[in-house]
Amino acid sequence: MVLKSILTAAAAATAALTIAGAANAGILDDVKKKGHLQCGVNTGLTGFSAPNDKGKWEGFDVDFCRAMSAAIFGDADKVKYTPLTSKERFTALQSGEIDVLARNTTWTFTRDVNLGLEFIGNNYVDGQGFMIRKDLGVKSAKELDGASVCIQTGTTTELNLADFFRSNNMKFKSVVFEKADEIRAAYDAGRCDVYTTDRSGLAAQRSLLKKPDDHVVLPEVVSKEPLGPVVRHGQSEWGDVARWTLFALIVAEELGVTSANVDQMKSSKNPEVLRLLGVEGKMGEQLGVRQDWAYQIVKSVGNYGEIYERHVGVNTPLKLERGLNAQWTKGGLLYAPPFR
Amino acid sequence: MAASSEAQSSAPSVSLWNDPKKRALIYQAIVMIALIIVAAYIINNTAANLEKRGIASGFGFLQSPAGFDVGMSPFLKYDAAKATHGTVLTVGILNTLLVAFTGIVIATVLGFIMGVLRLSSNWLVSKLAYLYVEITRNIPLLLQLLFWYFAVLGTLPSKRDSISIFDLFFLNIEGLFGPLPIPQDGFWMVGMGLIVAIVAVIFIKKWAQKRQDETGQPFPVFWVSLALLIALPLIGAAIAGFPLEFEHPQQNRFGLRGGMIILPEFAALVLGLSLYTAGFIAEIVRAGIQAISRGQTEAAYALGVKPGITMRLIIIPQALRVIVPPLTSQYLNLTKNSSLAVAIGGAEIVAIFAGTSLNQAGQAIEIIAITMAFYLTVSLLISMFMNWYNRKIALVER
Numbered sequence: 001m002v003l004k005s006i007l008t009a010a011a012a013a014t015a016a017l018t019i020a021g022a023a024n025a026g027i028l029d030d031v032k033k034k035g036h037l038q039c040g041v042n043t044g045l046t047g048f049s050a051p052n053d054k055g056k057w058e059g060f061d062v063d064f065c066r067a068m069s070a071a072i073f074g075d076a077d078k079v080k081y082t083p084l085t086s087k088e089r090f091t092a093l094q095s096g097e098i099d100v101l102a103r104n105t106t107w108t109f110t111r112d113v114n115l116g117l118e119f120i121g122n123n124y125v126d127g128q129g130f131m132i133r134k135d136l137g138v139k140s141a142k143e144l145d146g147a148s149v150c151i152q153t154g155t156t157t158e159l160n161l162a163d164f165f166r167s168n169n170m171k172f173k174s175v176v177f178e179k180a181d182e183i184r185a186a187y188d189a190g191r192c193d194v195y196t197t198d199r200s201g202l203a204a205q206r207s208l209l210k211k212p213d214d215h216v217v218l219p220e221v222v223s224k225e226p227l228g229p230v231v232r233h234g235q236s237e238w239g240d241v242a243r244w245t246l247f248a249l250i251v252a253e254e255l256g257v258t259s260a261n262v263d264q265m266k267s268s269k270n271p272e273v274l275r276l277l278g279v280e281g282k283m284g285e286q287l288g289v290r291q292d293w294a295y296q297i298v299k300s301v302g303n304y305g306e307i308y309e310r311h312v313g314v315n316t317p318l319k320l321e322r323g324l325n326a327q328w329t330k331g332g333l334l335y336a337p338p339f340r
Numbered sequence: 341m342a343a344s345s346e347a348q349s350s351a352p353s354v355s356l357w358n359d360p361k362k363r364a365l366i367y368q369a370i371v372m373i374a375l376i377i378v379a380a381y382i383i384n385n386t387a388a389n390l391e392k393r394g395i396a397s398g399f400g401f402l403q404s405p406a407g408f409d410v411g412m413s414p415f416l417k418y419d420a421a422k423a424t425h426g427t428v429l430t431v432g433i434l435n436t437l438l439v440a441f442t443g444i445v446i447a448t449v450l451g452f453i454m455g456v457l458r459l460s461s462n463w464l465v466s467k468l469a470y471l472y473v474e475i476t477r478n479i480p481l482l483l484q485l486l487f488w489y490f491a492v493l494g495t496l497p498s499k500r501d502s503i504s505i506f507d508l509f510f511l512n513i514e515g516l517f518g519p520l521p522i523p524q525d526g527f528w529m530v531g532m533g534l535i536v537a538i539v540a541v542i543f544i545k546k547w548a549q550k551r552q553d554e555t556g557q558p559f560p561v562f563w564v565s566l567a568l569l570i571a572l573p574l575i576g577a578a579i580a581g582f583p584l585e586f587e588h589p590q591q592n593r594f595g596l597r598g599g600m601i602i603l604p605e606f607a608a609l610v611l612g613l614s615l616y617t618a619g620f621i622a623e624i625v626r627a628g629i630q631a632i633s634r635g636q637t638e639a640a641y642a643l644g645v646k647p648g649i650t651m652r653l654i655i656i657p658q659a660l661r662v663i664v665p666p667l668t669s670q671y672l673n674l675t676k677n678s679s680l681a682v683a684i685g686g687a688e689i690v691a692i693f694a695g696t697s698l699n700q701a702g703q704a705i706e707i708i709a710i711t712m713a714f715y716l717t718v719s720l721l722i723s724m725f726m727n728w729y730n731r732k733i734a735l736v737e738r
Contacts, residue, residue, distance in 0.1 A: 094393065193595075
């Protein structure tokens with residue numbers, strides 16, 4: 001953990017050295033050359049990124065990496081995963097240890113501007129919430145004065161928490177851990193009264209508690225947490241690949257293209273579908289990836305809605321409604337620019 | 341003499357290259373210059389590339405607001421609303437020093453006891469000490485910390501049924517709560533009493549030494565000093581009318597709040613570190629005592645010196661010369677090992693500064709550099725102190 005952050009810092013320094021000559025080579029070419037995508041994911045957050053019982057990484061964020069891999073290589077499995085804690089993630093990206101970070105990361109001003117990162121969009125719009133034991137009888141987050149709060153280090157959550165208690169003139173005691181499973185263990189043992197993180201994360205963690213039904217997520221949403229994949233700043237070409245992979249997922253759902261009907265859709269009458277699937281136009285080529293990139297994405301990973309329902313939707317242990325993450329036509333915030 | 345002056349006079353005829361002394365100088369100069377060039381290249385290149393990648397650099401972040409809470413800050417009043425990353429650094433340093441100091445004291449006392457017990461002629465006692473040493477030395481420290489935190493302290497009762505000790509102290513999963521002493525007006529009298537007592541003790545010690553040298557009469561310095569150190573501050577307190585009040589922890593909806601608290605993260609860290617290091621110190625002490633020839637003890641007994649005094653005045657001072665140098669490295673180890681606190685949610689420099697601050701400010705190189713400089717400084721200071729102590733107890737050759 002510590003060693004790792006020191007190593008990544010050292011790696012950052014050495015990478016800074018080696019990149020000096022070859023700054024313009026471009027990540028896309030590098031990725032194509034080495035034959036796989038190095039993707040930074042969460043060390044373990046059920047539904048978003050966690051290894052399954054066969055040791056294969058699975059989840060909502062993992063599928064974004066797989067989609068990028070499908071777009072570049074025509075094969076969703078050419079991804080190598082680097083599990084990162086919230087504290088290690090940015091150094092790993094800055095130093096070039098990973099090509100893309102898909103790790104429920106909140107888009108903020110400081111991160112975008114000061115850390116040399118580029119957020120390519122939102123794949124999940126979330127907000128911070130609080131989970132607490134039912135038997136404490138707390139109905140609102142405003143009643144939490146004096147509570148002890150378990151929290152993950154190096155997150156926006158940590159900052160929002162201090163702001164929320166300060167603006168409501170309340171006090172709290174924080175108990176800080178580095179990994180989500182450490183927090184869960186401490187919360188389950190009663191070391192703290194409240195567990196706070198993004199509401200999607202709370203749903204994931206709650207499903208893993210000893211008695212999930214003894215715990216309740218309070219109604220308040222105290223922050224905006226637009227989560228999304230991140231690439232390094234100053235690599236626009238590579239940023240475009242990541243950004244349009246995300247948009248392709250969203251637009252595919254909007255246009256009704258699914259992994260089941262994608263082959264029939266190739267002969268659709270809708271010109272936007274044809275452009276998306278690479279039947280018409282040269283979008284893939286212009287992007288620097290396969291001509292049938294979006295076809296490959298939908299074929300092997302599915303569209304946004306399929307990914308959502310597969311990993312975090314109402315039929316999974318997380319039971320998350322689409323809410324803000326529905327298409328703009330259905331009252332949500334998913335809105336991708338046109339494929340034109 | 342003549343030969344050497346001849347050699348000197350003939351020196352100019354030797355070329356620079358063939359004179360070993362000058363050659364060595366040239367080598368050293370070349371290595372130095374090469375080192376400086378490499379260092380300058382690395383620094384310059386890193387700075388240039390950080391700028392190219394749009395990563396902010398410099399130490400300005402120390403003044404920017406941190407905005408998060410730290411778990412423990414016993415010396416400073418930490419306010420998440422006002423704290424900067426500089427404050428976080430200070431809190432981290434103080435917490436690390438507190439852990440290191442407490443750990444070193446406990447480890448030393450326990451290590452000496454275990455080391456001496458290991459040599460006991462009582463079979464059971466000696467085997468128990470042996471068992472302790474082998475267990476603590478042979479299990480990885482991180483595992484021991486996790487054991488203490490999750491397996492031992494994690495099973496403490498919940499906040500609603502805390503264990504009460506004389507209704508003054510309360511133990512539950514959130515920590516050990518106790519009354520917090522708050523000095524009132526006139527508390528300076530107590531401090532005054534303590535200072536007078538300390539000065540008196542120093543004089544008594546000198547006087548007793550002198551008297552013993554002259555007359556051979558011993559004086560019970562230890563007991564008299566102890567009495568003075570307790571009695572004088574008490575008298576001061578009595579004159580001022582016991583100017584001390586206690587803040588007791590109060591039960592609220594979420595458990596006990598207020599008063600003094602020892603957090604389980606801190607307790608587990610200190611426990612784990614000191615028990616682990618004490619195992620090593622016990623072995624060092626045993627080796628030190630065994631290094632003193634048995635003849636020393638026999639000679640002392642033959643002269644009629646009592647066993648306690650033999651140990652205190654003859655064996656231990658000699659054993660210390662063997663013990664202190666390896667003891668120093670154990671102290672250094674303990675200090676550095678305190679960084680393992682990150683695994684159990686402790687709030688020391690690596691966890692909160694090289695962890696949280698690094699992530700929030702994103703300036704890995706600066707923050708890791710500061711943290712390394714801190715550990716280096718502390719280690720060097722401990723080394724310096726222990727070297728001074730070592731010289732003080734070293735054999736004075738007459």
